Amino acid sequence: MNRKHAIITGASRGIGKAIAEKFAAAGYDLTITCHENTALLKDLSDRLEKDCGIRCRTFSLDLSLYDSVRELFDDIDRADVLINNAGISYIGLLQDMSPQDWSRVLNTNLSSAFYCSKLVIPLMLKNGSGKILNISSVWGEHGASMEAAYSASKGGLNALTKALARELAPSNIQVNAIACGMIDTDMNNCLNIEEKASIINEIPADRIGQPEEVASLALQICTGNKYLTGQIITLDGGWM
Ligand code: NDP
Numbered sequence: 001m002n003r004k005h006a007i008i009t010g011a012s013r014g015i016g017k018a019i020a021e022k023f024a025a026a027g028y029d030l031t032i033t034c035h036e037n038t039a040l041l042k043d044l045s046d047r048l049e050k051d052c053g054i055r056c057r058t059f060s061l062d063l064s065l066y067d068s069v070r071e072l073f074d075d076i077d078r079a080d081v082l083i084n085n086a087g088i089s090y091i092g093l094l095q096d097m098s099p100q101d102w103s104r105v106l107n108t109n110l111s112s113a114f115y116c117s118k119l120v121i122p123l124m125l126k127n128g129s130g131k132i133l134n135i136s137s138v139w140g141e142h143g144a145s146m147e148a149a150y151s152a153s154k155g156g157l158n159a160l161t162k163a164l165a166r167e168l169a170p171s172n173i174q175v176n177a178i179a180c181g182m183i184d185t186d187m188n189n190c191l192n193i194e195e196k197a198s199i200i201n202e203i204p205a206d207r208i209g210q211p212e213e214v215a216s217l218a219l220q221i222c223t224g225n226k227y228l229t230g231q232i233i234t235l236d237g238g239w240m
Helices: 012-025 040-051 066-074 098-128 148-172 191-201 212-225
Strands: 005-008 029-034 056-060 081-084 130-137 173-180 230-236
Touching: 005 012, 012 040, 012 081, 012 212, 029 040, 040 056, 056 081, 066 098, 081 098, 081 191, 081 212, 098 130, 098 173, 130 148, 130 212, 148 173, 148 230, 173 212, 212 230
Parallel strands: 005 029, 005 081, 029 056, 081 130, 130 173, 173 230
Antiparallel strands: none
């Protein structure tokens, strides 16, 4: 059977894992990636193949390196959906940040989306359609103190989304982003209970978002309206 194929980066944990589960349940074959948590990724892949009857391939790679991303795409000959989800945070004063850490954040969060998009576009053109979805952050628009590099990477991702959407709309490829507020994943483990409570206090929905809520929206965007493109859709419980 010729099932649709979704590539989801950063799927070993958190939001990417929830997106993989959602797309598998919808019948997509998957290619899922992580950086170092290979065992977690393999467990997820085995479970999705068994429970959903789909084919799921796994790759561990550093998405901040173009040559590694090229190797990933060497093995892929069809792509209906690309979800650029993998990302890292960095919390600290900009004046104390090393140029190496700046590059690591920008390359992991932004250049990786360029690398994957560049390599997926020819496959989508061949297919005559495609969806690229970038997982961004509210900080990409609003900026967060102590997270300047992270905010810059997500602001860049938003601009990439809008520009690429215009470039690819004539080819029936839609490019959108979800700007997440605070979502309950390992990324926020650096916050203690008091810090989390004080953020929740600012969120009108009075809670942190769940990875499954991002995943539902991702599936909706990637299976829905073909006229929706170039949009940064905020999912933050009314926070910003
Ligand atoms: P997690 O920290 O839970 O998971 C991050 C994922 O990215 C893991 O699969 C990790 O792989 C992978 N990854 C990290 N670095 C690399 C790398 N260099 N190369 C390849 N893969 C890498 O994060 P979340 O699920 O919270 O975040 C997912 C996305 O959502 C990110 O882009 C993040 O910026 C965004 N986001 C998250 C928010 C939140 O509150 N959680 C809010 C706004 C946006 P491994 O397990 O091997 O390390």
